[in-house]
Every structure is written in C-alpha cells, then in structure tokens.
Amino acid sequence: MNYLSFEPEDFATDAFFCSWVLHPTPETERFWLDWLRNNPSKARDIELARQMVLLASSDEGTAPSSETVDRIWQGIEEGKSGEVIVFRNRMIWLKAAAAVVLLLVAFGGYFYRTGQKHTYHTAFGESRRVLLPDGTLVTLNANSSLRVADRWGRRTEREVWLEGEAFFSVSKLKKGGQAVKFTVHTRDLNVEVRGTEFNVNTRQYQTQVVLSEGLVHLRLNDPSEKEIRMKPGDLVDFSRSKQRLHIRHLPDASPMYSWKNNRWTLNDASLAEIAVLIQETYGVTVSIENDSLKSQTVNGIVPTDNMDDLLSALESILPITISQHEHRVTIRGRPN
Amino acid sequence: MNDSDLWRSFRSGDETAFSMLYKSHIDVLYRYGHKLTADTQLVEDSIQDIFIELWNSRKRLSNTDSIKYYLFRVLRRKITQHPLNRNVAGAGAEISAFEHRFFSVSTESELIDTESKQGRSRALGRALTQLPPRQQEVVNLRYYHEFNHQQIAEIMNISLQSVHNTLQKSMKGLRELLSGYSEIILTALILLIFH
Numbered sequence: 001m002n003y004l005s006f007e008p009e010d011f012a013t014d015a016f017f018c019s020w021v022l023h024p025t026p027e028t029e030r031f032w033l034d035w036l037r038n039n040p041s042k043a044r045d046i047e048l049a050r051q052m053v054l055l056a057s058s059d060e061g062t063a064p065s066s067e068t069v070d071r072i073w074q075g076i077e078e079g080k081s082g083e084v085i086v087f088r089n090r091m092i093w094l095k096a097a098a099a100v101v102l103l104l105v106a107f108g109g110y111f112y113r114t115g116q117k118h119t120y121h122t123a124f125g126e127s128r129r130v131l132l133p134d135g136t137l138v139t140l141n142a143n144s145s146l147r148v149a150d151r152w153g154r155r156t157e158r159e160v161w162l163e164g165e166a167f168f169s170v171s172k173l174k175k176g177g178q179a180v181k182f183t184v185h186t187r188d189l190n191v192e193v194r195g196t197e198f199n200v201n202t203r204q205y206q207t208q209v210v211l212s213e214g215l216v217h218l219r220l221n222d223p224s225e226k227e228i229r230m231k232p233g234d235l236v237d238f239s240r241s242k243q244r245l246h247i248r249h250l251p252d253a254s255p256m257y258s259w260k261n262n263r264w265t266l267n268d269a270s271l272a273e274i275a276v277l278i279q280e281t282y283g284v285t286v287s288i289e290n291d292s293l294k295s296q297t298v299n300g301i302v303p304t305d306n307m308d309d310l311l312s313a314l315e316s317i318l319p320i321t322i323s324q325h326e327h328r329v330t331i332r333g334r335p336n
Numbered sequence: 337m338n339d340s341d342l343w344r345s346f347r348s349g350d351e352t353a354f355s356m357l358y359k360s361h362i363d364v365l366y367r368y369g370h371k372l373t374a375d376t377q378l379v380e381d382s383i384q385d386i387f388i389e390l391w392n393s394r395k396r397l398s399n400t401d402s403i404k405y406y407l408f409r410v411l412r413r414k415i416t417q418h419p420l421n422r423n424v425a426g427a428g429a430e431i432s433a434f435e436h437r438f439f440s441v442s443t444e445s446e447l448i449d450t451e452s453k454q455g456r457s458r459a460l461g462r463a464l465t466q467l468p469p470r471q472q473e474v475v476n477l478r479y480y481h482e483f484n485h486q487q488i489a490e491i492m493n494i495s496l497q498s499v500h501n502t503l504q505k506s507m508k509g510l511r512e513l514l515s516g517y518s519e520i521i522l523t524a525l526i527l528l529i530f531h
Contacts, residue, residue, distance in 0.1 A: 008511050009504060009510075012510075015484070048514065052510045052514060055463065055510060056510065057479035059367060060464075062367070063363050063367065071380070072362065073362075075380075075384040076388055076391070079384065080387075131385065134377070135377065135381050
C-alpha cells in the first residue's frame with residue numbers, strides 16, 4: 001500500500017489504519033510509528049486522520065434503560081411461546097367471575113370492512129398469541145378469528161374485528177400527547193380502550209366483555225344507544241336475540257379468562273355448560289345421556305391442553321364415564 | 337463462545353443461547369434503531385418482533401458468523417418498511433427521513449463557543465451532525481459499529497461503490513469541520529510523538 005499519496009480522508013477510510021486507531025495491537029503500533037518516523041512530513045495528516053476516525057467512532061445516542069431491556073425481553077418471551085400452540089383451550093366460564101378482562105361473544109359476525117389484510121385464525125383445540133404492530137398482545141381462543149386493519153399508518157386509531165373469543169392486553173400508545181384508542185369490533189358492539197386488559201367473547205349469540213384492568217368504553221352498534229363505561233371486574237353481556245344488555249360486577253373475574261393459561265376455572269359449572277364449552281373449544285358434539293346429569297355441578301380447575309386430559313379430569317371428579325367416537329363425545333352416568 | 341457457536345446453540349432450541357443473543361445485542365440494536373426513527377415505540381416493537389420471529393423460525397435459519405450483521409439488516413428493513421413509520425415512505429424518501437435523526441443537531445455557535453476540554457470534545461462530537469443524514473448513517477455503521485463496506489452495502493441496501501463514495505465524502509466533510517480545531521490536532525500531535 002502506497003500510503004505516501006494518501007490524503008487524511010484516505011487514511012481515515014483505510015481499514016488497516018482504522019484498526020490501528022480503534023484497536024491498536026503491538027504490530028499495528030509498530031508499523032504506524034515506524035512509518036511516521038520515516039515520513040515525518042505526514043505526521044499532521046496522520047494525526048488529523050486519527051482524530052477523524054475517533055470522532056467518527058463516537059455515538060451520542062442513548063442506550064436502553066434496564067427497564068426497557070427487561071420490557072422488550074418480556075414481550076419476546078410472551079410472543080414466542082404463543083407460536084408453539086401453548087394455549088389450546090378455551091375458557092369455561094362459570095358463575096364466578098371478576099377479573100380484569102372483557103369477553104365479547106358474537107356468533108358469525110360480519111363486521112368486516114374492505115381494506116383489511118391480516119386475519120389470524122385458530123382451529124378447534126388451538127389457541128395462539130398474536131403480537132400486533134403496536135405491541136398489543138392478543139390471545140386468541142380456539143376457533144376464533146381476528147382481523148387487523150391493514151393500515152395503522154396514521155396511528156390515530158387501532159382497530160381489530162373479532163369473531164369467537166380473545167383476551168386483549170392493549171399497549172398504551174400516545175401520539176402528540178394524546179392516547180391512541182384501540183377498538184375491538186364485534187357483530188354487536190364496539191369496545192374502545194386506551195391501554196388495558198380485557199376478554200371478549202362473541203360465542204353463543206351474544207357478545208360478552210369482561211374487564212380485567214383499566215377503563216373501557218362500550219358502544220353498541222346501534223348508534224342511538226348511549227355508551228357504557230366499564231370498570232375492572234365488570235362483565236357486560238349483550239344478547240343478540242333479546243337485544244338486551246346486562247351489566248354485573250364480579251368479585252373475581254379471573255376465571256373468565258383462565259382459558260388463556262390452559263385451564264378452565266369451574267365454579268358451580270353445570271355439566272351442560274361444560275359440554276357447550278367442550279363443543280366450542282374442540283369442535284366435537286357432546287351428548288349427555290341422562291338429564292339429571294346435566295345439572296351436576298363442578299368446582300375446581302381442569303386442564304385444557306388437550307381434550308383427552310380434560311375428559312379424564314372430568315371422569316375423576318364426577319360419577320360419569322365418557323366415551324368418544326370420532327367427533328362424538330358421550331357422557332353417561334356411572335353406577336356408584 | 338463465538339458467534340457461529342452461539343448461533344448454532346440458539347438454532348437447536350437452546351433458550352440460554354437465545355437470551356444471550358438478546359442481551360449481547362439489545363444495546364447496539366436499540367442505538368441503531370433510534371437513528372432510523374425517532375419513534376421509541378416503533379424501535380422497541382421492531383426489536384421485539386425480530387427476536388420473536390427469530391425464535392419461531394430458528395429451524396429454518398442458515399449459518400451466520402456475524403449475528404450482529406444479520407440483526408442489523410433485519411432491523412433496518414423492519415423499521416424503514418414499517419407501515420407505522422410514516423417518516424420513511426420508501427427508499428426514495430429515506431434521506432429526508434433521516435434528517436434530524438442522526439445525532440442531535442447543533443448550531444454553529446455551540447460549536448464555536450466551547451471553552452472547556454469537555455465542552456470542546458462534545459462540540460466535536462456534534463460535528464458529525466453537520467454531515468448529511470445518509471453520510472451519518474454510513475459513518476455510524478462503519479466506525480461505531482465497525483461493519484465492513486460489504487456489510488454496510490447489504491444493511492442499507494445500496495451498492496458497494498456507493499458505500500465507498502459516501503464514506504470518502506463524509507471524511508472529507510469531517511476534515512473540513514475539524515480544520516477549525518488546529519490547536520486540538522497540535523496537542524494530540526505532541527502526545528503522539530512522545531508516545
């Protein structure tokens with residue numbers, strides 16, 4: 001390399017020169033000091049080039065705080081487990097309730113608009129986690145679909161459309177000092193939030209919303225209806241057939257969305273109710289042979305990772321035997 | 337553990353390797369991301385998405401001997417092409433998008449009005465902000481993150497020749513900016529000779 005003809009910027013862009021400035025080794029040190037001694041007229045250029053490299057290698061940007069590092073990692077952990085079908089169930093919801101979630105139920109909604117692009121869908125017996133572009137985490141229950149507006153470009157509104165059931169953990173987003181709202185549309189109503197956790201279930205001809213945390217505004221699709229404000233622990237049911245809205249407060253709402261952790265929390269749940277949940281979650285037909293069995297109630301937590309485990313858990317709790325042929329599940333009484 | 341070993345462990349599903357991968361790169365990724373957009377949320381979301389995707393597709397990934405290079409390429413693409421990043425509408429708009437992003441912009445008077453040594457080096461540091469945004473990015477990738485020309489070309493999706501020219505131009509610009517500081521050069525020169 002003929003360094004004699006080099007200008008300072010040539011030195012500064014030379015890889016060998018840079019490695020000496022940034023990471024000197026005995027070899028590079030010897031080379032450049034020797035070269036300098038032999039070419040004293042270049043000393044000024046060399047020093048200028050050295051200063052240029054040092055300046056260029058500075059970075060005034062900010063490093064992430066340890067909270068930021070932790071927060072991002074937590075999001076990664078949550079996001080990555082989702083893909084692997086961690087959640088395979090569905091919640092059972094029973095008479096207890098109260099937690100910070102919203103459940104919306106609507107069956108066969110047709111609330112799609114043109115211009116949406118991403119649709120996430122889960123099969124029977126499957127649940128998955130979806131991380132939206134704004135950091136909102138959605139846990140989608142079995143046999144559900146979530147459509148996400150294609151363009152969130154202006155960030156003035158975040159909108160999704162749900163059919164089935166999902167738990168939303170909405171990230172707080174501010175633009176120009178203003179909180180950006182997040183809207184879940186179902187066939188029956190719109191749920192507007194600014195950063196909160198809630199469960200929405202649109203099954204069984206109704207939409208049900210359970211709020212776990214934060215504040216939620218509900219608006220029925222009928223524009224003449226006034227808006228409803230929900231507080232944590234509130235459960236709102238909207239029955240499509242009766243066109244009626246019902247609000248109650250649950251002392252503990254967490255059983256309403258324990259499905260997202262692969263279990264159902266049963267609080268005096270009747271076998272008939274459980275049968276419906278099994279049908280919705282695993283896509284099977286459940287029949288109960290004896291009518292008196294239907295009103296049998298169950299308390300406790302049952303695993304829902306897969307249907308077989310769930311059925312054996314039920315067999316061990318109740319005096320019943322469960323048989324299964326293809327997509328038909330039959331529940332019979334067991335002599336004591 | 338070198339990059340290829342770490343990468344191999346991660347691809348085989350080793351969670352510890354994955355978290356090491358995150359810990360050893362989060363700082364540089366965050367810094368670089370912030371130079372691409374002023375939107376902190378977007379930077380965090382993009383990094384998060386990258387690692388989630390990385391984990392989920394680990395079995396399909398090929399070997400790499402520079403994880404940092406791989407991650408930078410993905411991050412830049414993610415941020416510049418993100419639909420929420422309205423400041424970067426596309427390759428053509430990129431240059432203006434980077435304006436006021438790379439380093440904080442300083443005024444001429446700040447640059448001159450420096451008495452203390454610290455103040456002077458700060459002012460010198462800000463000299464970088466006098467360069468056009470595209471040059472700042474190339475300089476940052478080359479001298480701070482120490483990527484080679486080929487890698488910079490790939491990360492920024494520009495030609496090798498363009499990396500070369502941009503660096504050359506940046507250094508000429510820096511030289512001019514520095515020429516107003518002859519006494520610093522002189523002091524340093526003395527140190528060098530006594531070395």
